């Protein structure tokens with residue numbers, strides 16, 4: 001079996017008293033488009049900076065393309081196409097000037113390819129960077145990140161600040177230029193629906209750990225809403241993994257991971273329920289904001305004393 005292109009094992013990172021990553025494990029295979037998802041502040045940029053050797057882990061190990069970013073960051077950076085969340089470019093330079101400026105940093109720079117990207121992205125070469133639109137700036141960032149034909153591309157929330165149509169076009173560009181060439185791509189975002197069209201695999205980062213890694217179609221199959229009667233709640237065994245539980249009027253709504261198995265178990269128990277599909281935003285929300293404890297508390301609740309009702 002070939003080595004993963006990105007391998008992170010047991011990586012922890014704190015800033016002063018804040019523990020951002022807690023024994024994080026993550027693995028990305030060659031040719032995969034891997035969406036790295038988390039809410040704002042979840043630690044996506046911190047993880048990416050660790051991968052690029054811009055930060056050092058407190059503990060754990062990282063390997064990208066077989067290189068250790070802690071000891072060999074400079075070598076690694078020349079092998080990776082990296083688009084930072086807040087790209088700081090020399091904004092007084094023109095588009096053609098910054099391309100000429102960046103090219104010598106990469107031994108494998110392909111100027112013909114850079115010219116093709118500039119043409120395809122319709123970038124105005126004689127315009128100063130400070131006069132580009134947000135969409136043009138992101139695309140220029142891509143030209144600079146991709147023209148040395150990196151095997152691995154890391155994009156930190158690249159579509160941030162783009163309007164929905166631009167985001168769609170940007171994702172289409174990603175598919176055309178990177179997936180078609182079999183590159184490995186790690187793409188961070190806080191929007192699950194946004195990465196759906198491009199990602200092979202989605203990993204959800206929450207409270208310093210990856211809480212789920214799956215293909216988007218598997219997430220849709222596995223995570224569903226079960227609606228049942230409150231009386232049946234105590235019969236629901238702990239074998240069912242509830243991501244979120246809510247008490248509605250005369251009903252209980254449970255968002256369950258492992259829906260096919262859960263449906264089978266409930267059927268065996270003779271519990272009737274309604275099972276409905278969720279969209280990707282609802283699935284993401286259940287993982288990062290779901291109330292997992294409430295279910296356990298309900299059956300143990302003290303019944304309301306009849307005297308208190310009078």
Ligand SMILES: Nc1ncnc2c1ncn2[C@@H]1O[C@H](COP(=O)(O)OP(=O)(O)OP(=O)(O)O)[C@@H](O)[C@H]1O
Pocket residue numbers: 015016018020038039040041042043044045046047085157190
């Ligand atoms: N250099 C630093 N010093 C102190 N705290 C930091 C530093 N860098 C990040 N943090 C904190 O670490 C946490 C994770 O930040 P990070 O930027 O990695 O999150 P993120 O998932 O990329 O968020 P966003 O989607 O908003 O960019 C945040 O609470 C942030 O304030």
